[in-house]
Amino acid sequence: MRILGAFAWFMLVTLLLRSTALTALAARGLVFDVLAFATVVWALRWGESWGVSFGFALGLAADLDAAHWLGRHALALALIGYTVGRLSHTLVRDRARVQAVLILLATVLHQSWAACFEIGKLTGWPYVLERVALAAVVTAPVGTFLLALVRRASGQPLFTHAAVEPGPTG
Numbered sequence: 768m769r770i771l772g773a774f775a776w777f778m779l780v781t782l783l784l785r786s787t788a789l790t791a792l793a794a795r796g797l798v799f800d801v802l803a804f805a806t807v808v809w810a811l812r813w814g815e816s817w818g819v820s821f822g823f824a825l826g827l828a829a830d831l832d833a834a835h836w837l838g839r840h841a842l843a844l845a846l847i848g849y850t851v852g853r854l855s856h857t858l859v860r861d862r863a864r865v866q867a868v869l870i871l872l873a874t875v876l877h878q879s880w881a882a883c884f885e886i887g888k889l890t891g892w893p894y895v896l897e898r899v900a901l902a903a904v905v906t907a908p909v910g911t912f913l914l915a916l917v918r919r920a921s922g923q924p925l926f927t928h929a930a931v932e933p934g935p936t937g
Contacts, residue, residue: 798898819848
């Protein structure tokens, strides 16, 4: 039951950050893809089943919040959650380089997918490529730094070893 509370809490915090503090940064040109970041973190911690569930629920809530095509974020984040959760069985999840690469790839995929729905003409592609690249360049190092801070503050690894099955133990 604790995992459902953590699920709801992490989702709520992510959506609040996206709707408040990160909106002001995005208006100034700094795009931090908190949806992709949160999905990667959750999937690394809990595996593919919970990763796809979290990605879908978070994406659906983000779609409802932004008032656009329903399922746009949900599909991309669910696929990211499943893929990262599946990969988490074979990766050293507490490595900063692994986290940076996963966050970078997830951000590129999520931003590219979301941008496909916003382009009306071919002349918009340079803007989209710039936005995707900027989001990836900002999200990967900042996300990796945040994970390192949380790991340092907690004094213990955030993720279990890859040989240990992720998910609830009780």
